[in-house]
Amino acid sequence: MKYGSAQGATRRSQAAKAAGPFAIETMNLGTATDPLFVRVGRQAGNGKGVPLLLFNGIGGNIELLAPLAEKMPEREIVIFDIPGVGQSQMPKCPYRLGGIARIATQILDQLGIGQVDVLGVSWGGAAAQEFAHSCRQRCRRLILCATAAGMVMIPAKPAVLWKMATPKRYIDAKYSQRISGDIYGGDFRTNPALGAGLFRHVKWKSKLGYYLQLVAVAGWTSILWLPGLTQPTLLMAGADDPLVPLANAKLMHMLIRKSELKVFDCGHLFLVSRTDESVTAIRAFLDKP
Template structure:
């Protein structure tokens, strides 16, 4: 059994015919809960060192079908369907409003959720992601990520079908026409300075589409949320804890 750091509460949720493993840190804590959406093929255990560090709120995540503790699904799914699945689970957890953070593939899904359910999302954090998932190698190419190699970190494996369906879900997907709708939502975009998989220019593309969003290029390569977990968790918390007026002033300054 894969060890998951930080002792989260683990449950199995069923929605839209899918069975998904869910992990919740600091269950029932006050404030707005944070949903984290992981990269392709990465499971709860990979995200645990980051999520366990984010204090002061409930933080939850889930394994996609065929990843970690979630079994394969018989049929493929698309981004809008998975967004609906995730928000159905949020309903069952009692989360009327949430903050959303997404990394890589999960950053694309986070964008889809934000434009599909804008009234449910308070703040959005996008990390090492893109407004168009068309570049080959996202996910497996992270096996050669310089930060990961230096740290000895290993990505967990997913089933071949799980990986195939995750890739298929975003085939031809783009948020370019939808992102301008998020101009009133506080959005933080974090990109790795040495990311060779999703270069920082992709973050700039997102920033150009969302008025008043904040773009920061941080040290590290593609897996910086995990290999620089201490620094990134502090940046996430600072953004989520900002008062609305302070957040607006930061966006204007950016």
């Protein structure tokens, strides 16, 4: 992936546009002759506390986490569409999670933000771990939701992994609603409306962008350096998560010295189906003195 310095990089403001609570703008993180346009969302908050940087799940665009941000109007929040996802430009070549961490730092630089708290969901949880590891001085506290330590993990059942191998759930609304209980578990098993509601927030781009995200985590693991993380860490997991079994959060809790574990009586997407309960846990963790 092409990366340019923050100095001299251009920004194309789209302040008139909004995605729920987020003001949207497009940033050029490349150069004038070799641009890389990334769609960025920012919730202003009230200026108090440390800003929160969000990393979304695989194939997820900004709008999918808008309901979570709406429940935390007091906090400044930054989120972006991964290149090739949502409305960000398709990258010219494959990338790794280290490249996503560098993109995040460029965005923060352009916004004039120094230190942040970081929250990552599923695939975004891996990106959040990489950011906390490689950009540790910029990460104050870390929240990992429904995620694992990469290739060294307790895997999902083959039938679940097969459904995740294709982005069809982001393309076909009926298919998405039909299989959401199988891959997300928890409340999605008994409430089909949750799957339909999730699909309404999707801004689909391309299959290539989805597969590039899969390539980015292929062979990646944090297992060797998790014990060295210095940030206080909140691990959030669902008791009925077919995609990332609860045992993964328990393993990471053992490895990360300054960690605590919060288990929800739900599935993979408790941030969506149990938003109020999730926000309560997030606030309690981030607001600790």
